[in-house]
Amino acid sequence: MNNPRIIVALDFSNKKQALEFASKLDKNLCRIKIGKELFTSAGPQLIEQLMSYGFDIFLDLKYHDIPNTVANACRAASDLGVWMVNVHALGGRKMLIAAQEALSTKKTKLIAVTLLTNLNKSDLYEIGLNEEPIDIVQRLALLASDCGLDGVVCSAMEAPQLRKIISKDFCLVTPGIRPLNGNKNDQARVATPQEAIQNGADYLVIGRPITQSNDPLLMLQQLNYEIEMVQL
Numbered sequence: 001m002n003n004p005r006i007i008v009a010l011d012f013s014n015k016k017q018a019l020e021f022a023s024k025l026d027k028n029l030c031r032i033k034i035g036k037e038l039f040t041s042a043g044p045q046l047i048e049q050l051m052s053y054g055f056d057i058f059l060d061l062k063y064h065d066i067p068n069t070v071a072n073a074c075r076a077a078s079d080l081g082v083w084m085v086n087v088h089a090l091g092g093r094k095m096l097i098a099a100q101e102a103l104s105t106k107k108t109k110l111i112a113v114t115l116l117t118n119l120n121k122s123d124l125y126e127i128g129l130n131e132e133p134i135d136i137v138q139r140l141a142l143l144a145s146d147c148g149l150d151g152v153v154c155s156a157m158e159a160p161q162l163r164k165i166i167s168k169d170f171c172l173v174t175p176g177i178r179p180l181n182g183n184k185n186d187q188a189r190v191a192t193p194q195e196a197i198q199n200g201a202d203y204l205v206i207g208r209p210i211t212q213s214n215d216p217l218l219m220l221q222q223l224n225y226e227i228e229m230v231q232l
């Protein structure tokens with residue numbers, strides 16, 4: 001598979017567990033996301049090691065700070081050679097542009113998180129965002145696109161609307177993916193893998209449904225098969 005659509009969230013607490021789990025995966029069937037917990041405990045060497053095994057790495061540290069700080073962090077991430085890195089769109093236009101301009105190689109995709117997929121309408125109301133999630137996501141996605149970013153993180157529920165208004169090559173990365181009747185855990189705005197692809201998602205971030213499965217490789221194969229069936 002030339003362009004695996006599944007990004008496995010390697011949400012483990014240490015390098016040993018992460019490498020043990022990654023050895024069960026197939027680089028032709030998935031890419032790997034390294035987030036805050038694993039990066040904090042294992043650092044950049046783990047990224048280099050996983051890249052040497054042929055995995056594309058999405059470094060998910062969701063930078064959100066003043067423009068200069070975020071720009072320097074994005075430059076450091078692209079120096080590592082990661083495939084993808086992310087920032088929070090709520091950091092605003094100046095931060096997004098600084099981040100985009102700072103990438104040392106355009107091979108690293110920069111995407112912006114719109115609204116985290118665990119948030120529902122009442123969570124948003126409590127922090128002063130008194131609009132429908134789709135309206136906020138749409139506004140932030142247009143901002144990210146206008147600032148020259150490569151795409152956004154959104155829920156697959158919002159993907160159809162974004163596909164209507166933003167160019168085809170703007171990348172939609174969708175976490176909150178759950179099999180039909182699967183445990184939602186702490187996610188709120190969820191979709192099945194098939195729904196996500198039908199809705200126009202480019203990449204599906206999937207953590208616990210794969211990491212907690214008894215046979216992660218089999219689960220990955222099944223999920224890829226389900227996705228391929230939609231694409232036919």
Ligand SMILES: O=C(O)c1cc(=O)[nH]c(=O)n1[C@@H]1O[C@H](COP(=O)(O)O)[C@@H](O)[C@H]1O
Nearest residue numbers: 009060115116117153175176205206207208
């Ligand atoms: O940027 C992300 O990857 C992300 C954004 C978002 O809005 N929601 C979200 O769940 N994620 C990440 O996607 C992964 C989802 O994991 P599971 O809920 O276990 O499938 C986690 O590693 C989250 O950090």
